[in-house]
Amino acid sequence: AQSVTQLGSHVSVSEGALVLLRCNYSSSVPPYLFWYVQYPNQGLQLLLKYTTGATLVKGINGFEAEFKKSETSFHLTKPSAHMSDAAEYFCAVSVVRGKLIFGQGTTLQVKP
Amino acid sequence: DVKVTQSSRYLVKRTGEKVFLECVQDMDHENMFWYRQDPGLGLRLIYFSYDVKMKEKGDIPEGYSVSREKKERFSLILESASTNQTSMYLCASSLTRGFPSSGANVLTFGAGSRLTVL
Numbered sequence: 001a002q003s004v005t006q007l008g009s010h011v012s013v014s015e016g017a018l019v020l021l022r023c024n025y026s027s028s029v030p031p032y033l034f035w036y037v038q039y040p041n042q043g044l045q046l047l048l049k050y051t052t053g054a055t056l057v058k059g060i061n062g063f064e065a066e067f068k069k070s071e072t073s074f075h076l077t078k079p080s081a082h083m084s085d086a087a088e089y090f091c092a093v094s095v096v097r098g099k100l101i102f103g104q105g106t107t108l109q110v111k112p
Numbered sequence: 113d114v115k116v117t118q119s120s121r122y123l124v125k126r127t128g129e130k131v132f133l134e135c136v137q138d139m140d141h142e143n144m145f146w147y148r149q150d151p152g153l154g155l156r157l158i159y160f161s162y163d164v165k166m167k168e169k170g171d172i173p174e175g176y177s178v179s180r181e182k183k184e185r186f187s188l189i190l191e192s193a194s195t196n197q198t199s200m201y202l203c204a205s206s207l208t209r210g211f212p213s214s215g216a217n218v219l220t221f222g223a224g225s226r227l228t229v230l
Contacts, residue, residue: 009152034218043116043202043221044155090154099145099170100219102155 002027002093006103014111019063019078021106023091026072032094033074035065036102039087047089050074061085086110115139118203118222125229131190133225135203142208144186145219146170146178149200158201161186193229201225 007022025031032051036044048059055067061084065076074091088107092100119134137144143162147155147170157170159178167178175197179187186205190197204219 006154036219036221041223043223044204044219045221046218049218099157099160101157102147104152104154 002031002101004091004093004101004103006089006091006106008106009104010107010109012109012111013081015083016080019076019081019085019108021076021089021091021108023065023074023076023103024072025074025091025093027093033065033067034092034094034100035059035063035074035076036090036092037087038090038105044090047076081108081110083110083112116203116205116220116222118201118225120225121223123225123227125193125227127194127229129193129229131193131227131229133188133190133201133203133227135186135188135222136184137186137205137220138184139205139207139220140183141205141220142183143206144180145204145206146176146186146188147202147204148172149202149224155202158188190227193227195229197227198229199227201227 003026005024034049035047037047038044047063048057050057050067058064063078088105090105091103116137125131145160146158149155156172158176161167161180164183177189202224203222206219
């Protein structure tokens with residue numbers, strides 16, 4: 001069965017510092033992987049997705065993620081954090097028939 | 113822009129009341145989903161639907177039912193609300209049931225409905 005584990009429920013970085021949010025997945029088939037972001041009092045919006053092809057995926061707002069099959073990971077990074085990046089981030093894996101399985105979420109705090 | 117609209121942002125209900133959460137999408141999407149979001153648990157799938165009048169249970173369907181009479185509308189029903197159903201409810205839709213297809217699995221979410229059951 002597919003599953004997703006996000007390491008760290010809260011991550012705190014200083015403005016301008018590297019952002020690294022960790023995601024590991026379990027899937028019996030080649031996965032489709034996603035990162036979604038949720039700003040306060042809003043629904044989730046797509047940051048980026050991996051389907052096939054290039055393993056380094058670029059998303060919106062300067063975020064990127066690398067699919068590493070050998071490590072079953074799909075970590076999210078951004079070279080320089082902005083205050084506006086403060087939000088909750090969800091990693092997800094696609095199962096058959098279009099369903100997504102989500103991780104527990106990581107809240108990113110950006111300190112000035 | 114693709115839009116998913118949830119009719120109520122905040123609801124307060126009493127234990128035992130029947131609760132309807134409505135969701136409408138304007139993108140002609142085939143698939144619609146109801147998730148529940150709780151701190152530390154992420155999003156958990158309650159029910160989903162791939163077509164009109166069709167529904168399938170997700171991971172936590174107990175205490176919930178759904179209705180999809182029209183393609184654009186997917187309703188979540190709590191027959192008798194309980195305090196442990198206090199939560200944020202998120203509706204989402206996606207284009208097709210096709211797998212694999214790069215766009216098929218991208219979910220578009222509504223803003224959420226925060227339900228408090230007293």
